[in-house]
Amino acid sequence: MTATPTRSAPIRSTPVRSVAICVCSYERPASLSRCLASLERLATPALADEAVRIVVVDNSPSRSAAETVAIHAAASRFRVTGVHEPAKGLSRARNAAIAAVRAGGEDAFAFIDDDEVATPGWLAALLATLERTGEPAAVGPVHPIFEERPPEWALRGGFFADVDPDGALHAREGRTNNVIIRRAALDEAGIGFDPVYDELGGEDTALFRALAAKGWRIAVAPDAIVHEWVPARRVALAWLARRWYRTGGLEARTHALPYGSPAGRATALARGLARIGAGGALAAGTALAGGWRDPSRLVHRLFTIARGGGLVASVVGRESREYATPRIEATPTRQEDATG
Template sequence: MSNQTQIDICLCTFMRPELLRETLTSIEQQQLSPDINVKVFVVDNDANAGAETVINEFKMRGLIDITYDIEPEQNIALARNRSVRMGKGDYVAFIDDDEVASESWLTHLYDCLRRYEADGVFGPVVPIYPSNAPAWVVESGLIDRPSHKTGTTVVTGATNNTLVKRSLLDQYTGPFDREFGLTGGSDAALFRKAVKDGFKLIWCNEAIVSESVPDERMTFEFLKRRSYRGGQCYARIILAEATLIEKLMWFFKRLAYTTVAILLVPFAMILGTKYTMRAIRKLFLNLGQLSVLSGRYYYEYRR
């Protein structure tokens, strides 16, 4: 055991027991070399311990080493921080509680990180659409996540499909910022900061996890809110490190982009729903950025 490399898988969950069960099952099925030891740390952000029954099922099966804890304060950043503190492995992997990992997911992340001598590596999240998915949702690509060629250097990332060296996380207090705990974005803020501090982050396109798209995400209202929230988070991150001149340039650029997006919407409506939604997404991304000037944020994770 002493010669093994330990990877801690950190998984935060909130009131999604059935989806969590699928995620943990996919972790049980990981194809790993004998020199890798995996420990799973699940933090429930539900003070009522809604995931405990599912966790006990997997403890009884004994196929994975799993530890469970609760973060009672509603805050995704605090839940992530608690999960990181629970382990001591040299590497920390993250996956969401509504995702299913491919059997070689962790192996690809680990091999890629070592091959490119990186400090962190990210992989794609592939959406699985139900048979009743509206055509415009699929064709527009609005739900699709980023994808890059393996080995591509990236400037930020999310904790939905990630492996990082613990030494990176140890450099920062938290390491996730609780101020993003109800809006999201603490992961993007951390990894953007890490790149500025000289850490190397790359992409591994073979390390696939999938995510079933629920009906409530395939609506105009959801995509509008998600775009607005995404714009807010991005602006909060970049403005925190910007000079006065950069802030002024950002403001006038966003104002121009917002104006152009408003003018494009009527023309997009002539071309069809998918083009209309793409134009509206651009509009709300920019409106979200400008809205940070009000100091009022959209709290997607507040329940």
């Protein structure tokens, strides 16, 4: 994301006087309640409470979030808006949130996931980064909270965190699990979330790559920390492999060459085979060099192989539709209750 910005100066210099915090939710009322509770603890010295609005998009046909939103709205220090988007899909839900922000007229909007909790300084750090850098958007780090003690390889490898390198001024990729965006800048860009990613996931990566082509750079806000709840079922090689396989298909879709075209398929095949070969060779070399003593090193090689597999599979249109049948939240554990 190093292209020369093409945004107008007024957008860059306009102060943010109001903000909407957007949370998209599907059949996870307990997680949503925990997320909303964390927002009540926000410290917002630069904004009065009435300048902050919480927008919850309920993406389930059953309106699973309705009761949670109503209870929270009755006691919240902020204004709370519930939006029902019955057509299931990540892009549809996020576009519904943006539409609500446009209707409300807030200067900026932030996204946080319904399985995350914000630290008290989260929003203030995002806003300060926008003001300091003048960039159209800023992202913060996401650190995991594991439901159960994970194996050492998962902790050592950092596979469940979204964190930019120390000292980075701009993010490698934009992401919607911890981001703030100037509404006027997005309006000017004329780009939204593409519904083609509703079931695939990666709608945020696709959006920010399209915005990068328009000159956007995404600032890093290292102090804008959120924590993501990680269920025990995710802490498994199979889950990681599926996630990384999906990123290969996403890479094929967001490449400069048209997805599914002869040139696009040839490029995806070549890149995928190269990754599989390189990943396999690196895994063998790591094992021979004693990598088995630190399994996280071998798991990193799995990332390269799985992503290559996703690229190769994209050649015949076989993509991982991770969100076609999203998992419905189970009954909260005692530990979940304690964190709420």
